Amino acid sequence: MRLAVFDEFRVGVVQGEDIRDITSVVPAGCWPEQRINWLIRNWADVGLSDLSRFPAVPASSVVLRAANPAPPQLFAIPANYHAHIGEIGSRAITKTGKTARDNGFFLKAAGSVSGAGEPIPLPAGSSRRFDHECELGVIIGKPARNVPRERAMEHVFGYACLIDLTMRIEPGQFEEERSLRKSFRGFTPLGPHLVTADEAGDLTALSSRLSVNGDRRQGAALKDMIVDVAEAIELISSVVDLRPGDVIASGTPKGVGPVAPGDEVTIEIDTIGAMTLTVTEAGPAPRPF
Numbered sequence: 001m002r003l004a005v006f007d008e009f010r011v012g013v014v015q016g017e018d019i020r021d022i023t024s025v026v027p028a029g030c031w032p033e034q035r036i037n038w039l040i041r042n043w044a045d046v047g048l049s050d051l052s053r054f055p056a057v058p059a060s061s062v063v064l065r066a067a068n069p070a071p072p073q074l075f076a077i078p079a080n081y082h083a084h085i086g087e088i089g090s091r092a093i094t095k096t097g098k099t100a101r102d103n104g105f106f107l108k109a110a111g112s113v114s115g116a117g118e119p120i121p122l123p124a125g126s127s128r129r130f131d132h133e134c135e136l137g138v139i140i141g142k143p144a145r146n147v148p149r150e151r152a153m154e155h156v157f158g159y160a161c162l163i164d165l166t167m168r169i170e171p172g173q174f175e176e177e178r179s180l181r182k183s184f185r186g187f188t189p190l191g192p193h194l195v196t197a198d199e200a201g202d203l204t205a206l207s208s209r210l211s212v213n214g215d216r217r218q219g220a221a222l223k224d225m226i227v228d229v230a231e232a233i234e235l236i237s238s239v240v241d242l243r244p245g246d247v248i249a250s251g252t253p254k255g256v257g258p259v260a261p262g263d264e265v266t267i268e269i270d271t272i273g274a275m276t277l278t279v280t281e282a283g284p285a286p287r288p289f
Contacts, residue, residue: 001048002273003036003158003194005069005115006062011035013048014193018056022048033070036194037245040141040157063117064275067160067194068139071247074108074188075236076164078178080226080251100227100251105236108164108249109183116191116275120165121282122261123184123289129168132259133252134210134218134267136203137162137190138229144242152233155242158196159203161267161275162249163189163210165259167289185282189267190247192275199271203229206270208253212263220253222269227251 002014009032012019025046026035039046079085080100114120122130141157165187169175182188200206204223211217227235232248259265261281268274 001196001199003039003067003196004059004062004192005036005065005067005194006117007065009033009035009065009069011039012057013051013054014059015051015056017059019059019062020051020054021057022051022054024054036068037070037072040139040244043141043157063115064192065115065117066113066190067115067137067192068190068245068247069113069115071110071113071139071245072243073240073246074110074113074249075105075246076108076182076249077105077227077232077251078103081220081224081253082226083254105232106178108179108188112183112185112188113247114186114189116189116277118186118189119278119280120163120189120259120265121184121186121280122259123167124282124284126289128170128174128289129258130260131166131168131256132210132212132217132265133164133166133256134208135162135164135252136208136222136250136269136272138232138248138250139194140242140244140246140248141197142244144233144237147233147237149230149234152230153197155233156197156229157244158194159200159269159272160190160194161192161269161272162247163265163267163277164249164252188249189275189277192273195272201271206272208267208269210255210265210267212257212259212265217257218253218255224253225251
């Protein structure tokens with residue numbers, strides 16, 4: 001099943017060219033941004049076998065929000081493809097050949113998540129380099145604590161395409177923490193939909209792709225991840241509780257590169273979907289970057 005969050009955080013099921021608006025199954029008191037988290041937590045009891053009872057909205061008429069607009073936690077796995085490690089030279093944090101298995105994970109601000117119908121806004125007036133990173137987003141379906149990898153996939157609700165935007169280090173000048181450089185508003189596009197695990201199929205058979213203005217820059221088989229989804233869940237749950245709705249950015253393959261206002265960035269993952277986003281410039285902020 002493909003779930004969409006759209007307009008004022010309404011939730012729906014994608015059916016061809018329409019979205020069946022199922023917002024009515026969520027309690028009225030639930031904060032709109034949290035509707036998808038409520039749905040994930042209560043999935044077994046929602047009862048969506050007869051979608052015809054819900055109103056249909058043309059998909060072309062809505063603005064798609066993030067597949068989960070308010071994840072409780074947003075984790076990211078660095079250096080997870082061998083060919084990517086060290087490819088950006090002195091701008092890289094991982095310079096010694098250490099892989100995701102050595103580095104563990106880091107956190108991005110959940111407020112950096114955005115949707116397929118929204119732009120990627122870069123800080124106003126910045127001369128810094130901002131790079132795209134093509135990733136699979138993993139959405140957790142049930143609580144996980146100290147989960148061995150053999151049982152880890154039982155805790156996955158679904159997947160979405162994820163772009164991890166990054167403000168790069170300037171050698172000898174700027175050394176901001178990784179979380180800051182990846183946490184600007186709109187720096188984690190997640191979408192276009194939330195595809196449930198059963199519909200996504202075997203991850204090892206899937207490939208990801210990213211292009212800028214029609215020029216292919218990244219492409220990889222998901223089976224080439226050093227730390228696969230199951231191992232990532234084992235790792236994170238050994239440190240902290242994973243909660244329904246949490247998102248894991250599973251790491252980027254080689255080919256990362258800069259984007260600038262006016263660019264169009266397209267990400268696609270087999271069976272998961274595709275989305276194209278426009279890079280813009282954000283409004284002025286009191287703290288320049």
